[in-house]
Amino acid sequence: MRHVEISGKRLRLREVTTTDVDALHAVYGDPTATEHLPFDPRTREEVEEIVAQALEAARAEPRRLYVLAVIDLDDDEAIGVARLHIEADHPHSAEIGLGLRPDHWGRGMGTDLIRLMLMFGFRDLRLHRIWGARSPANTAAQLAMLVAGMVEEGRIRHHVRARGAWRDSVVHSALEDEWEGHRDV
Template identity: 70%
Template sequence: MRCVQVTGAQLGLREVTPADVAALHAIYGDPAATEHLPFNPRTPDEVSSMIDEARKEADAEPRRLYLLAATEPHDDRVIGVARLHIEADHPHSAEIGLGLRPDLWGRGLGTDLVRLILGFGFRQLRLHRIWGARSPANVPAQLAMLVAGMVEEGRVRHHVLTPTGYRDSIVHSAISDEWLGEQGQR
């Protein structure tokens, strides 16, 4: 398995492991953390299956899926998750998804997490475009993506089927040369 290790100002990213089930369940199993996601809270077994699948995908050639644990840099405690999925038909483009434990919201960690996954995608994977879609009601995700340097592109109507019905998505993206140039100015 190839090993991803990224360090940011407040967080680190590393490959998920079977030992992360409880920590990731604190996100994927929490109703507040999954409120804007297209699925109901996950069970520990479902989280374990996600990790198993991600670990299998880590050995794929070419690798298209990265499920990474977001950790506190000083103690490797898992406090979030970042997912990057490279599109099969457009291998220069990838979709991201992010999650943090609800008790840590409001501290700027979401912005750091977005920056970390963008930096990983652009610098290490040499992607050209990275995008993410959010629920229109998820204002904290909007702010994290905008502050991290992503651009709001627009609304995709009835894009996602959720347990409560169809909902729109707001798409944000970053382009490598624009984002990397912006980061050099910070």
């Protein structure tokens, strides 16, 4: 198992542990935090299962899934979760996803988090392409992805079903040779 820990100026990413269930539930279980995510709010038991699956995935060879706790360096508190999933058929490409507690929104944390994920994927994992999808209504995620250096690629129509309805997704990506790894994160 490869232990992951990466730090920026305001955030640190580390492997999730069983002690993170409550912190992750504060994101995954919150209707506001999950408003634009492709699933309904999760129960605490569902978050426990997500953490258990993340711990199992961390032991896999080759490792394809990284589920990381997002730590605010100001108070050393877990404030969110970040995922990076390497595609089995395309091992140089990965999808990222993230969620932060709403009380940390509007402070540029999402942009910092995306930059850390890009740095981890390109520098540490030697990926070629990293992509993520967002709800078309999530303009904060759009801004964070663009400011972090991702490019908007297009829309996938009726991509996910959440809250009883089909929803489109807008895809953003970054490529290894376009990534500006010298940026401060």
